Amino acid sequence: MDRNEAIDALVSAHRERRISRRDLMVRAAALGIGASALGTALARTAVTVSAQDVNPTPGGVLREGYDLDFSKMDPVATSWYDPAFMALFECLAIDAPDGELQPMLASNWTIADDALSVTFTIDTGAKFHSGRAVDAAAVKEVYDAIKDPANGSPLSVLFTPVEAIEAPDASTLVLKLSHPYYDVLNVVKTGYWAICNIVARTEAGEAFGQTTIDGTGPFTFKEWMPGSHVDVEKWADYPGSIVPYYQNKGPAYLDGIHWEAILEGAQRALKIENGEIDTLRNPLAQDVARLQGNPDLSVSSFSEPSGYIFGQNFNKTELDFHEQGMRQAISHAIDRQAIVTALLMDLGSPLYGPITPADKYYDPTVEQFNQYDPEKSKALVAELGWTPGADGILEKNGQRMAFNLVVQDESFNRDLGSVIQASLAEIGMEVTVQSLDRGSYFGALGEGPDSYLFYYLWPVPIDVVILFVGSGTIPVPNWGSASVPAVDEAITAWQNAGSEEELRAAGNLFQTSIAETLPTIPLVVRNTVWVARPNVRGWLPHQYDIYPHYNDVWLAQ
Amino acid sequence: MPDVVVAPSSSVGVVLRPDPPVQHRFARTVKRLSRNKLALFGTIVALIFIVLGIIGPSLAPYDYAKQNLMKANLPPFSEGHLLGTDQVGRDMLSRILTGIRISLVVGLGVTVISMVIGTLLGAVAGYYRGVPDSVISGIVELAWGFPLVLLAVILAGTLGPGLLAAVLAIGLINWAGFGRIVRGEILAIRESEFVLAARATGVPDRRIIVRHILPNIVAPALVMGSYYVALAIIAEAGLSFIGMGAQPPLPSLGVMVAEGRNYMMLNPWVITIPGLTILLIVLGMNMTGDGLRDLLDPRSKNR
Numbered sequence: 001m002d003r004n005e006a007i008d009a010l011v012s013a014h015r016e017r018r019i020s021r022r023d024l025m026v027r028a029a030a031l032g033i034g035a036s037a038l039g040t041a042l043a044r045t046a047v048t049v050s051a052q053d054v055n056p057t058p059g060g061v062l063r064e065g066y067d068l069d070f071s072k073m074d075p076v077a078t079s080w081y082d083p084a085f086m087a088l089f090e091c092l093a094i095d096a097p098d099g100e101l102q103p104m105l106a107s108n109w110t111i112a113d114d115a116l117s118v119t120f121t122i123d124t125g126a127k128f129h130s131g132r133a134v135d136a137a138a139v140k141e142v143y144d145a146i147k148d149p150a151n152g153s154p155l156s157v158l159f160t161p162v163e164a165i166e167a168p169d170a171s172t173l174v175l176k177l178s179h180p181y182y183d184v185l186n187v188v189k190t191g192y193w194a195i196c197n198i199v200a201r202t203e204a205g206e207a208f209g210q211t212t213i214d215g216t217g218p219f220t221f222k223e224w225m226p227g228s229h230v231d232v233e234k235w236a237d238y239p240g241s242i243v244p245y246y247q248n249k250g251p252a253y254l255d256g257i258h259w260e261a262i263l264e265g266a267q268r269a270l271k272i273e274n275g276e277i278d279t280l281r282n283p284l285a286q287d288v289a290r291l292q293g294n295p296d297l298s299v300s301s302f303s304e305p306s307g308y309i310f311g312q313n314f315n316k317t318e319l320d321f322h323e324q325g326m327r328q329a330i331s332h333a334i335d336r337q338a339i340v341t342a343l344l345m346d347l348g349s350p351l352y353g354p355i356t357p358a359d360k361y362y363d364p365t366v367e368q369f370n371q372y373d374p375e376k377s378k379a380l381v382a383e384l385g386w387t388p389g390a391d392g393i394l395e396k397n398g399q400r401m402a403f404n405l406v407v408q409d410e411s412f413n414r415d416l417g418s419v420i421q422a423s424l425a426e427i428g429m430e431v432t433v434q435s436l437d438r439g440s441y442f443g444a445l446g447e448g449p450d451s452y453l454f455y456y457l458w459p460v461p462i463d464v465v466i467l468f469v470g471s472g473t474i475p476v477p478n479w480g481s482a483s484v485p486a487v488d489e490a491i492t493a494w495q496n497a498g499s500e501e502e503l504r505a506a507g508n509l510f511q512t513s514i515a516e517t518l519p520t521i522p523l524v525v526r527n528t529v530w531v532a533r534p535n536v537r538g539w540l541p542h543q544y545d546i547y548p549h550y551n552d553v554w555l556a557q
Numbered sequence: 558m559p560d561v562v563v564a565p566s567s568s569v570g571v572v573l574r575p576d577p578p579v580q581h582r583f584a585r586t587v588k589r590l591s592r593n594k595l596a597l598f599g600t601i602v603a604l605i606f607i608v609l610g611i612i613g614p615s616l617a618p619y620d621y622a623k624q625n626l627m628k629a630n631l632p633p634f635s636e637g638h639l640l641g642t643d644q645v646g647r648d649m650l651s652r653i654l655t656g657i658r659i660s661l662v663v664g665l666g667v668t669v670i671s672m673v674i675g676t677l678l679g680a681v682a683g684y685y686r687g688v689p690d691s692v693i694s695g696i697v698e699l700a701w702g703f704p705l706v707l708l709a710v711i712l713a714g715t716l717g718p719g720l721l722a723a724v725l726a727i728g729l730i731n732w733a734g735f736g737r738i739v740r741g742e743i744l745a746i747r748e749s750e751f752v753l754a755a756r757a758t759g760v761p762d763r764r765i766i767v768r769h770i771l772p773n774i775v776a777p778a779l780v781m782g783s784y785y786v787a788l789a790i791i792a793e794a795g796l797s798f799i800g801m802g803a804q805p806p807l808p809s810l811g812v813m814v815a816e817g818r819n820y821m822m823l824n825p826w827v828i829t830i831p832g833l834t835i836l837l838i839v840l841g842m843n844m845t846g847d848g849l850r851d852l853l854d855p856r857s858k859n860r
Contacts, residue, residue, distance in 0.1 A: 341627070342627070342630075411819045414816075415816075419624065432804070
């Protein structure tokens with residue numbers, strides 16, 4: 001028996017309750033196995049315990065810790081979706097753990113030969129919680145609502161090429177496109193494009209997404225307490241799911257799910273260690289090694305489709321933010337690898353372009369840009385006519401290089417803001433960090449701050465980055481009023497791609513144009529980390545979807 | 558130097574007792590203080606921190622805001638970093654020395670301003686009573702009952718979060734504490750014979766307050782002042798902890814505790830060093846206050 005087999009045998013014995021946690025540790029130590037190796041083995045074997053391992057036990061409430069506050073759960077008007085979307089709503093298609101696009105509410109889809117239409121078949125027998133059948137007309141209502149300017153949906157720009165939505169019969173939905181738009185499947189598969197009952201939404205008005213929700217997911221809405229929690233309960237009449245990768249095709253096993261917003265970073269790890277929650281998203285990076293060493297916990301970590309970006313307000317012409325050279329100077333002053341090492345404990349990657357290196361459209365060409373080079377930064381600002389003043393702060397025509405940086409009041413955002421502040425101080429820029437709660441933060445973004453730090457999370461990162469950098473989305477969510485013709489051309493190419501090859505080529509163009517012209521400055525991407533206690537089964541976070549689904553989840557006794 | 562001490566109401570002409578030489582009084586005070594070991598310890602601790610607050614930042618080996626991410630989270634006694642480094646590689650010693658100055662400036666500054674305003678208004682309320690007393694006492698009650706954090710939020714919203722907003726918030730509440738005590742003391746003293754005598758001989762009110770009454774409340778004000786310095790330091794640290802006080806990278810001790818709390822399991826010194834510093838400063842100030850009370854309170858002189 002080699003060392004790995006010995007570890008696996010020990011972990012299996014512990015999982016099957018044949019040896020205690022203490023025995024596991026003692027025996028592992030006797031074999032010369034450190035806590036870290038043991039933690040890795042536990043993570044490897046446990047976090048994705050399949051529902052088919054043993055007979056699922058129905059009942060119980062899953063308590064999940066969440067690292068953010070919750071947003072309004074209205075798919076039409078959401079600017080952010082949280083894990084509860086995965087329990088309350090469903091989409092036309094879904095990404096499986098292997099990255100394959102699988103059917104969900106649409107049993108199949110076809111792209112026309114001329115690539116100017118996509119036809120979905122909506123015949124799964126799904127229903128809304130209210131009992132209304134999910135047919136093509138119901139889906140059309142959702143997409144029409146997103147496109148309707150009166151609803152102010154931030155998603156609408158991604159449907160710009162969709163010139164008509166038709167439902168010729170109950171099971172056929174056709175998206176008519178003004179030009180080939182291969183990415184449309186990427187758009188509709190994300191949790192943002194969840195299907196809700198528009199009739200119920202219209203009746204509920206502002207209350208929809210807050211106190212009343214009518215989706216198609218296996219759970220019904222119970223309560224949302226902003227800043228605290230969201231509760232859902234099992235929908236006993238759930239008609240079932242056709243998603244191939246789900247083990248459970250019928251109603252959920254759980255009686256309910258309770259998500260708790262744990263905004264105080266250090267509390268997250270403590271709560272799952274103490275058994276106050278069953279699962280957790282994103283403990284602090286500095287707590288991950290400790291959690292991995294805890295044999296009672298399973299930890300999985302993978303690069304998430306997200307990124308931290310640093311935006312400057314192009315309207316601040318007195319600070320030369322509209323000048324590419326100034327943005328490049330700022331970018332070269334930031335040591336991304338050091339941020340990943342020190343703040344993310346290597347659970348992340350530097351971003352030299354707009355999207356994570358783990359994304360399938362990632363173009364490594366971007367790595368030739370934005371490398372840490374403070375001397376180049378100083379040369380670039382000097383070229384623009386900025387010289388150090390008496391206090392060391394850069395000046396030009398009597399204007400000091402001093403500006404505010406708006407960040408969300410969360411531990412990593414604050415630390416990242418502090419690093420940017422210190423990094424730019426090295427080249428003579430005075431940055432005042434404004435740390436604001438979530439509501440005030442988005443309010444400040446809407447007012448066009450001097451600069452801002454933003455964390456995006458979207459299953460297809462290019463689709464969301466488009467919103468922050470394209471001139472078509474000024475002033476929201478292009479809060480910096482960034483306008484770069486080369487980037488706009490790349491966006492057009494992305495939205496006109498008619499095949500996978502064209503989409504990839506457009507994606508490469510998009511990434512390199514952003515890496516070079518910097519409508520926003522990419523910083524780092526962090527790994528998402530998921531932690532579970534051993535009684536949680538069938539819970540499967542994976543890198544192709546930003547939250548786990550809950551159809552298969554059950555709690556072992 | 559007079560041979561006798563004449564009570565403040567000199568017109569009464571009551572001979573009390575011989576006035577000991579100043580040197581003798583100082584020696585006696587030190588002697589009494591040295592007998593109170595806790596007070597002596599507290600005074601020494603407080604003095605050490607005051608000295609550190611004055612000269613410490615000039616001794617700091619690094620710029621308190623200078624980061625070196627590749628040297629983040631070094632433990633104490635690391636090479637070149639006596640107290641280690643924080644999560645972004647800033648030298649803890651340099652930040653602590655600057656933090657001590659900030660705490661002391663806030664503590665002493667707020668207390669002096671509160672003492673002046675509180676004493677002035679408390680004296681007017683206590684001496685004149687009637688309408689001035691009602692008005693001032695109403696304001697005092699309002700200020701004293703106002704939640705510090707709420708006031709800090711209002712001021713931070715108006716002025717922007719920062720030390721100025723925190724100092725104003727603490728000062729706007731703390732002066733009321735002085736006002737209440739001073740008013741109470743003056744209510745008692747204003748009926749004293751020497752005050753009645755001064756008033757009977759036509760001494761103006763202002764002169765009676767300044768020359769005859771206020772000197773009699775210096776002792777309790779000093780005792781209270783030492784406690785209020787400690788209170789102000791804790792309040793500033795608390796407000797900075799929740800983001801309503803000093804703003805990064807300014808290393809208020811409260812900011813350091815706030816920034817370090819997410820690292821306390823990995824690098825406990827990042828939070829314990831500023832926490833212990835706050836504890837020692839406050840302990841020193843409170844022990845000094847206890848010692849002063851024992852020294853200056855007439856009821857304890859005969860113990």
